[in-house]
Amino acid sequence: MDYLSNLSLYGSGLSQSHASQAALSSTILGVLFHLTIASRMKMEYIIYPLLGAAFLAMIAMASVYLFAGMSILGTTARMCIIAGCFNAGLFSSMVIYRLFFHRLRNFPGPLGSKISRVFDAHRAAKDVRYYKEIAKLNKEYGDFIRTGPRELCIVRASAVQAIYGPTSKCGKGAWYAQSSTDHDRASLHMSVDFDKHKARRRAWDKSFAVKALHTYEPRIKVLVDQLITQISKRGTLDVTAWSMYLSFDVMGEIGFSKDFGCVSNAKEHSAIKAIHDHLVVLSIGSHMPWLLNLASKIPGATAGYAEFFNYCEAQVNAKTKNLDLSKYPEDIMSWLLKPVVERDASASPTKESLNDDARLLIIAGSDTTALTLAQALFLLAKNPAVFKKLQGLVDAAMPSASDWTYEKTRSITYIDNIIDETLRLKPAVTVGFYRETPPEGIQVDEQYIPGNTVVIVPTQMIQTDPRYWHEVAEFVPERFGERKAEMGTDRSPYFPFSLGAYSCPGKNMAITTMRIALSRIAQEFDISFASSEKDIEEFDKNHVDTITASLPPLMLRFTPRKG
Numbered sequence: 108m109d110y111l112s113n114l115s116l117y118g119s120g121l122s123q124s125h126a127s128q129a130a131l132s133s134t135i136l137g138v139l140f141h142l143t144i145a146s147r148m149k150m151e152y153i154i155y156p157l158l159g160a161a162f163l164a165m166i167a168m169a170s171v172y173l174f175a176g177m178s179i180l181g182t183t184a185r186m187c188i189i190a191g192c193f194n195a196g197l198f199s200s201m202v203i204y205r206l207f208f209h210r211l212r213n214f215p216g217p218l219g220s221k222i223s224r225v226f227d228a229h230r231a232a233k234d235v236r237y238y239k240e241i242a243k244l245n246k247e248y249g250d251f252i253r254t255g256p257r258e259l260c261i262v263r264a265s266a267v268q269a270i271y272g273p274t275s276k277c278g279k280g281a282w283y284a285q286s287s288t289d290h291d292r293a294s295l296h297m298s299v300d301f302d303k304h305k306a307r308r309r310a311w312d313k314s315f316a317v318k319a320l321h322t323y324e325p326r327i328k329v330l331v332d333q334l335i336t337q338i339s340k341r342g343t344l345d346v347t348a349w350s351m352y353l354s355f356d357v358m359g360e361i362g363f364s365k366d367f368g369c370v371s372n373a374k375e376h377s378a379i380k381a382i383h384d385h386l387v388v389l390s391i392g393s394h395m396p397w398l399l400n401l402a403s404k405i406p407g408a409t410a411g412y413a414e415f416f417n418y419c420e421a422q423v424n425a426k427t428k429n430l431d432l433s434k435y436p437e438d439i440m441s442w443l444l445k446p447v448v449e450r451d452a453s454a455s456p457t458k459e460s461l462n463d464d465a466r467l468l469i470i471a472g473s474d475t476t477a478l479t480l481a482q483a484l485f486l487l488a489k490n491p492a493v494f495k496k497l498q499g500l501v502d503a504a505m506p507s508a509s510d511w512t513y514e515k516t517r518s519i520t521y522i523d524n525i526i527d528e529t530l531r532l533k534p535a536v537t538v539g540f541y542r543e544t545p546p547e548g549i550q551v552d553e554q555y556i557p558g559n560t561v562v563i564v565p566t567q568m569i570q571t572d573p574r575y576w577h578e579v580a581e582f583v584p585e586r587f588g589e590r591k592a593e594m595g596t597d598r599s600p601y602f603p604f605s606l607g608a609y610s611c612p613g614k615n616m617a618i619t620t621m622r623i624a625l626s627r628i629a630q631e632f633d634i635s636f637a638s639s640e641k642d643i644e645e646f647d648k649n650h651v652d653t654i655t656a657s658l659p660p661l662m663l664r665f666t667p668r669k670g
């Protein structure tokens with residue numbers, strides 16, 4: 108307390124006993140604030156009122172001291188003591204509570220993670236390969252790992268149905284508050300309210316219904332054929348980049364009837380590049396959703412992806428202007444605008460949420476499909492026998508390019524088996540998607556999981572877990588086809604598109620794009636690696652974890668087939 112006496116000596120007007128009283132009462136207030144408010148409420152929903160209230164309280168207190176005749180130095184010193192001791196009380200109480208009294212106190216996990224998600228964000232940032240960190244934690248702590256103060260990572264097959272299944276009562280939680288806590292301003296994906304999400308989801312599901320998909324197929328085929336022409340000209344190319352060009356063009360065409368021109372210009376669209384450049388920061392920030400939300404409100408913080416935001420908004424405005432409701436909707440955005448104009452309950456509730464839906468459309472639909480296609484080509488190049496079998500089946504159904512039809516492609520179920528097996532070994536979302544348990548909690552095997560716990564099942568780990576899968580590391584498309592019963596596939600945990608109410612609505616469109624691309628490539632080319640052994644190994648084992656995976660370049664040689 109010597110420094111307090113010194114402050115008094117320097118003429119602050121703050122005596123040691125006053126300072127001690129202020130320190131003690133602020134510390135007690137901090138502890139009380141934690142026990143009565145902070146520990147009972149979700150930070151993401153109270154952060155703005157909290158910061159506002161703290162600011163106003165500080166101003167009010169400082170004004171009272173100044174009016175009471177205290178010097179500026181004395182007032183400043185007292186405010187510093189009050190703020191410092193309040194926070195010391197708050198954070199000490201938080202640490203003690205989380206370590207010794209929290210409902211998850213008996214779950215094993217790293218000490219830091221039990222105290223704050225900062226440590227998990229640090230783990231995610233270390234190498235931006237969070238999936239490897241989770242694998243290490245699983246080895247050290249077992250199948251139920253406490254990865255945050257109120258978060259568990261669960262590596263058990265039965266957790267998949269309990270958490271994501273159609274009858275699960277688990278909902279979307281804190282992770283989905285990263286862009287806005289006002290879900291009427293956010294996209295479908297970030298919409299947390301079960302009933303509102305369900306209503307909005309109807310508009311999306313209509314845009315992927317069988318009839319709508321039929322109108323998309325020929326337009327996707329045109330884009331795939333553009334890709335085939337580019338491959339023929341080049342021979343060798345980076346499939347990571349070119350799968351991305353194709354899938355963005357598909358989202359431009361099917362999402363907005365707009366030519367993004369990535370395949371024809373052989374480059375990424377500038378608006379999309381802005382998002383890709385920020386993926387690492389966004390994915391690390393998503394481990395502390397409230398902080399990401401807060402950071403996004405700092406002026407200039409989102410300037411990097413302003414081009415993407417502006418571009419999407421311009422597309423929505425243009426579509427709105429030209430929307431013709433007498434015609435069958437030509438693209439997904441028209442399907443989303445229709446209920447807005449018709450004032451149907453499935454409409455995006457605000458202009459902001461509609462703009463966010465437009466961004467969701469591009470982001471959710473393109474990276475995921477692109478990296479799955481690149482992974483499928485990688486696995487086919489690595490497993491020539493599988494590719495030969497695919498070519499044999501394609502040749503039998505469609506001997507030449509002019510025989511190609513989507514219906515015949517669909518009848519080759521081996522293509523679907525290849526896609527399924529690719530998504531088992533290399534799911535687009537490697538670590539998974541967060542849910543929150545209902546107040547009454549859930550049971551996973553022998554373990555009760557308390558209510559209001561954030562839970563996650565790491566997708567890639569569980570889909571390659573030798574306890575649940577045979578020949579786990581092998582690429583065996585037949586496990587989804589003729590060897591299904593023998594390999595017990597139906598009993599194994601598999602959820603690359605998630606399951607239940609929040610599962611991917613674009614699944615069938617993604618599969619349509621991949622069916623067309625894989626069948627046309629198999630028809631036209633033989634494929635082989637043109638990358639070094641080191642680069643191939645890097646591609647196979649070391650993707651960067653940016654919520655959806657980010658893949659390094661992979662050069663493949665495409666040799667035109669003879670005859």
Ligand code: HEM
Binds near residue numbers: 468540605609610616
């Ligand atoms: C191989 C390709 C794809 C994969 C692996 C995939 C995977 C997923 C997964 C796992 C989710 C759940 C995420 C969560 O719970 O937070 C999801 C949601 C979503 N996906 Fe996909 N997706 C793919 C393609 C597409 C396509 C082509 C679209 C079309 C635009 C799309 C649109 C969406 C939307 C709108 C959601 C949010 C659904 C909701 O919250 O109700 N996805 N996707």
